[in-house]
Amino acid sequence: MIQWPLIFPDCKLFRDVAHSRSLSKAAQLNKMSQPAATQRIREMERRVGAELLDRTTRPVGLTPAGKLFASLCRDVVRVEDDFIAGLADMEHSAEGTVRVASIYSIGLSEMGGLRDEFLRLHPDGHLHVELLRPNKVYEAVLEDRADLGFISYPEHKRELAIIPWRDERMTVAVYPGHPLAGRAAIQPQDLQGQDFVAFDEEVIIRRELDKFFRENGVAVEITASLDNIQSIKEAVAKGAGISILPERAMREEIADKRLVSIPLAAPNLRRPVAVIHRKKKKLNRAGMDLLELVRASAG
Numbered sequence: 001m002i003q004w005p006l007i008f009p010d011c012k013l014f015r016d017v018a019h020s021r022s023l024s025k026a027a028q029l030n031k032m033s034q035p036a037a038t039q040r041i042r043e044m045e046r047r048v049g050a051e052l053l054d055r056t057t058r059p060v061g062l063t064p065a066g067k068l069f070a071s072l073c074r075d076v077v078r079v080e081d082d083f084i085a086g087l088a089d090m091e092h093s094a095e096g097t098v099r100v101a102s103i104y105s106i107g108l109s110e111m112g113g114l115r116d117e118f119l120r121l122h123p124d125g126h127l128h129v130e131l132l133r134p135n136k137v138y139e140a141v142l143e144d145r146a147d148l149g150f151i152s153y154p155e156h157k158r159e160l161a162i163i164p165w166r167d168e169r170m171t172v173a174v175y176p177g178h179p180l181a182g183r184a185a186i187q188p189q190d191l192q193g194q195d196f197v198a199f200d201e202e203v204i205i206r207r208e209l210d211k212f213f214r215e216n217g218v219a220v221e222i223t224a225s226l227d228n229i230q231s232i233k234e235a236v237a238k239g240a241g242i243s244i245l246p247e248r249a250m251r252e253e254i255a256d257k258r259l260v261s262i263p264l265a266a267p268n269l270r271r272p273v274a275v276i277h278r279k280k281k282k283l284n285r286a287g288m289d290l291l292e293l294v295r296a297s298a299g
Contacts, residue, residue, distance in 0.1 A: 195241030
C-alpha cells in the first residue's frame with residue numbers, strides 16, 4: 001500500500017497550518033510534536049527565502065509569501081491525492097477505506113444499512129464512521145480527515161461540494177401516554193404551552209423550529225435543550241416533554257412503541273440532508289461506490 005504523503009510531506013503540514021491557523025493543531029494532524037512542526041516550518045522558510053507565518057498575531061496568520069505558498073501546497077496535496085487514487089484505479093483495486101464523518105442522527109439510523117451494502121460490494125474494504133457535532137463534520141471534511149460528510153441543513157462553503165440526499169418529514173414526537181398521542185394530525189396551535197424538549201441554540205435545526213414557532217404565533221415551554229436527536233428521543237420517551245423530529249430518525253422507537261409520531265397538519269416541515277466532500281477531492285473507487293449507494297437509497 002502506498003504511504004501518504006508520498007513526495008512532499010511538508011506541503012500537507014503547511015496546508016494544515018494555513019487552514020487551522022494553529023501550529024499545534026497542524027502538528028497533531030500530522031502526528032508530530034509541535035517543536036518538530038515548528039522546525040519544519042522554519043526549514044521551509046529558509047528554503048523559500050521568506051517568512052511564511054505572521055507570528056505576531058493570534059491565531060497565527062500568513063504573510064503574503066505564506067498565502068502564495070499555501071496555495072501551492074493545496075495544489076500539490078490535491079495532485080498527489082489524485083495520483084494515488086488514479087494508481088489504485090489502474091491496479092483495479094476494489095479494496096480501500098472510506099472515512100465518513102456524520103452527525104449522530106444519520107450515523108445511528110442510516111450507517112448500519114449502508115455499511116452492509118458497502119461490504120457486500122467491497123468484502124475486504126473498511127467503512128470508518130465517526131459521529132460528530134455538525135461543525136466538527138465540516139472540519140473533518142475540510143481538513144481531509146474524512147472523505148465524505150453526512151449533514152443536515154447543509155451550509156454552502158466555497159471549498160465544499162454538496163450532494164442533496166433527501167428531505168425528511170418532521171413530525172411531532174410524543175410518548176405513548178401523552179394526551180396528544182391519539183391525534184391523527186396536529187395543528188401548530190395545538191403546541192401552545194406544551195412542555196418541549198429542544199435542540200441546543202447553536203444547532204441549525206433549533207433555529208428552523210424557532211422560526212416555525214414565531215411564524216405560527218406559538219410559544220412552548222422548553223424543559224431541556226440537547227445537542228442531538230438520540231438524546232432528545234430518550235428525553236421524550238421518558239416524559240420530559242414533546243418535540244419535533246425527523247420521522248425517519250424515530251423508526252426504531254416507533255416500532256418499539258416507545259414514541260408516537262404525529263404529522264403536522266400544516267405546514268409541511270422538512271429536514272434536508274446531504275453528503276459533502278471537498279470539491280477537489282478525488283475519491284477512490286470504494287468512496288465512489290458508497291456515494292452511489294447513497295444515491296440509490298435516496299428514495
